[in-house]
Amino acid sequence: xxKKIVVGNWKMNNTVAESVELATEIxxxxxxxxxxxxxxxxxxxxxxxxxxxxxxxSDILLTAQDCHYENDGAFTGEVxxxxxxxxxxxxxxxxxxxxxxxxxxxxxxVNRKVKKALEEGLRVILCVGETLQxxxxxxxxxxxxxxxxxxxxxVSDISNLVIAYxxxxxxxxxxxxxxxxxxxxxxxxxxxxAGIYGAKAAEHLRIQxxxxxxxxxxxxxxxxxxxxxxxxxxxxxxVDDFMAIVNAAC
Ligand code: PEP
Numbered sequence: 001x002x003k004k005i006v007v008g009n010w011k012m013n014n015t016v017a018e019s020v021e022l023a024t025e026i027x028x029x030x031x032x033x034x035x036x037x038x039x040x041x042x043x044x045x046x047x048x049x050x051x052x053x054x055x056x057x058s059d060i061l062l063t064a065q066d067c068h069y070e071n072d073g074a075f076t077g078e079v080x081x082x083x084x085x086x087x088x089x090x091x092x093x094x095x096x097x098x099x100x101x102x103x104x105x106x107x108x109x110v111n112r113k114v115k116k117a118l119e120e121g122l123r124v125i126l127c128v129g130e131t132l133q134x135x136x137x138x139x140x141x142x143x144x145x146x147x148x149x150x151x152x153x154x155v156s157d158i159s160n161l162v163i164a165y166x167x168x169x170x171x172x173x174x175x176x177x178x179x180x181x182x183x184x185x186x187x188x189x190x191x192x193x194a195g196i197y198g199a200k201a202a203e204h205l206r207i208q209x210x211x212x213x214x215x216x217x218x219x220x221x222x223x224x225x226x227x228x229x230x231x232x233x234x235x236x237x238x239v240d241d242f243m244a245i246v247n248a249a250c
Pocket of ligand 1: 009173231
């Protein structure tokens with residue numbers, strides 16, 4: 001049985017002080033010794049150190065929102081996977097649609113980041129998702145398959161990998177994929193992964209859903225056979241909403 005995983009992606013929100021306050025409240029509620037699921041939070045790079053300190057005693061997984069594919073060098077403004085690992089990060093989110101859309105992260109770049117992050121001992125959440133235009137043109141499956149295959153090119157072991165299916169049209173829009181729509185894509189991702197890594201690895205792989213997950217739809221989404229938790233944007237900035245979603249998964 002796969003352990004569900006819920007991660008809050010705080011995006012470019014919260015000062016360091018605000019991040020510490022939110023993380024402290026979440027840590028108090030999540031606590032330590034949880035067995036039913038995994039919970040992570042992804043503050044900005046700037047807040048990782050301080051947030052890491054206040055959640056250290058808890059089971060919360062410190063997560064970064066992105067990384068570069070080189071360890072160091074002349075890449076102004078970037079942060080490397082080795083720096084994140086040294087800062088105590090457990091996970092890094094890669095290939096988020098906002099990175100693909102606004103910062104030029106192609107699948108080839110995402111693939112380099114995935115390989116580097118895994119090499120540095122981080123666990124990876126690889127995000128994939130189709131745009132509204134792609135869904136309406138009936139190419140959802142081929143787009144997602146392409147992103148999975150390219151994102152994992154040359155990756156031999158996926159035991160430290162989670163995939164997040166996030167339809168771009170559902171992110172921050174209030175529109176959620178129906179549980180059936182999401183589960184269909186999740187099943188197809190699992191089939192793609194089975195084709196590359198075999199049935200056993202695919203069965204173990206956790207596939208999160210992301211896109212306007214709220215306390216009101218989390219239970220239904222998480223009850224689907226192929227949905228193994230959520231990557232949560234807006235709702236993760238509110239302790240009560242985030243905890244309601246965590247409780248739906250745990
Ligand atoms: C996200 O950005 O990963 C996300 C799912 O955002 P939201 O929950 O706000 O749609």
